[in-house]
Amino acid sequence: MIRMSSSAIALFIFVGAAGCGIGDAQTNLRSAVDAKRQELNQCYAAALTRDRDASGTMQAYLYVDSEEGRLTEVEFVGGDVSDPAFQSCMSGSLTQVQLSEPPVANLKVEYTFQLTPEG
Amino acid sequence: MRATVSIVTVLASLSMSACSMTTAILHEDSPVQVAAARPAGPEPEPPSRVTMEAERIRVDEKIHFETASADISSDSDSLLREIAQVMNDNAHVRKVRIEGHTDNQGAARYNLDLSRRRARAVVARLVENGVAAERLEAAGYGLRRPVETNDTDAGRAANRRVEFNITEQDEAAADEQTSGGAQ
Numbered sequence: 001m002i003r004m005s006s007s008a009i010a011l012f013i014f015v016g017a018a019g020c021g022i023g024d025a026q027t028n029l030r031s032a033v034d035a036k037r038q039e040l041n042q043c044y045a046a047a048l049t050r051d052r053d054a055s056g057t058m059q060a061y062l063y064v065d066s067e068e069g070r071l072t073e074v075e076f077v078g079g080d081v082s083d084p085a086f087q088s089c090m091s092g093s094l095t096q097v098q099l100s101e102p103p104v105a106n107l108k109v110e111y112t113f114q115l116t117p118e119g
Numbered sequence: 120m121r122a123t124v125s126i127v128t129v130l131a132s133l134s135m136s137a138c139s140m141t142t143a144i145l146h147e148d149s150p151v152q153v154a155a156a157r158p159a160g161p162e163p164e165p166p167s168r169v170t171m172e173a174e175r176i177r178v179d180e181k182i183h184f185e186t187a188s189a190d191i192s193s194d195s196d197s198l199l200r201e202i203a204q205v206m207n208d209n210a211h212v213r214k215v216r217i218e219g220h221t222d223n224q225g226a227a228r229y230n231l232d233l234s235r236r237r238a239r240a241v242v243a244r245l246v247e248n249g250v251a252a253e254r255l256e257a258a259g260y261g262l263r264r265p266v267e268t269n270d271t272d273a274g275r276a277a278n279r280r281v282e283f284n285i286t287e288q289d290e291a292a293a294d295e296q297t298s299g300g301a302q
Contacts, residue, residue, distance in 0.1 A: 045155035
């Protein structure tokens with residue numbers, strides 16, 4: 001019998017996904033998120049006025065709709081900062097993200113945001 | 120051989136299914152860097168200008184009066200509030216004598232009167248700021264009790280002063296306050 005590990009199967013799926021444009025969509029999404037950095041920084045600046053020690057990481061799932069190519073939802077799933085107003089500000093900014101091309105499938109992408117105070 | 124073909128077929132269909140899956144779950148490896156300037160912290164408390172000592176209230180800033188007048192300058196308002204606060208924080212001090220002193224410029228009688236009026240003005244202001252009137256008394260000594268020479272500007276400035284000397288207090292409470300490091 002030939003044994004096949006789960007990671008190898010995942011690799012095949014990933015290769016298949018990459019082959020049909022999912023990888024491009026992920027790259028597009030990252031570019032679009034990076035373009036929102038200034039707004040995200042402003043959200044963070046406001047969070048620091050509420051808690052000047054707010055820092056660390058935040059994990060979130062970003063959901064992208066395949067029909068419109070739009071980021072429709074941000075689901076925060078963990079991290080060091082639990083400020084609801086900050087999360088709302090981040091969501092408000094990110095859900096304006098529009099990909100240049102709709103992906104071939106809906107996307108659920110796990111992101112980590114590294115929050116670093118300056119000064 | 121047949122098994123190998125089957126596995127390849129399964130994997131191929133898995134790969135193909137990736138294109139038609141409803142939702143692709145992915146992970147972005149590189150964190151998004153979010154940064155902002157930390158806001159300035161609260162202003163540090165200014166150092167205390169008023170200290171309760173065993174026999175006096177030490178005031179490290181001069182009370183300013185209008186020239187040749189018993190009118191307290193507005194720039195001393197906060198200092199007088201601070202003195203009142205320290206008195207009210209130290210209830211064991213039952214009575215304080217507010218003493219006015221002058222330099223030797225001008226007539227002795229005039230200076231004596233001015234020093235008395237200034238002492239009374241300070242008492243009145245402390246009462247306005249919440250200190251019980253019965254804990255205060257005013258005295259003026261004019262030019263009779265200099266602490267420095269009157270031959271220099273600096274010496275004369277030092278002689279123009281208001282002192283806060285404790286005349287009655289609860290000694291036991293005072294000892295406790297002193298050992299506890301009260302202001």
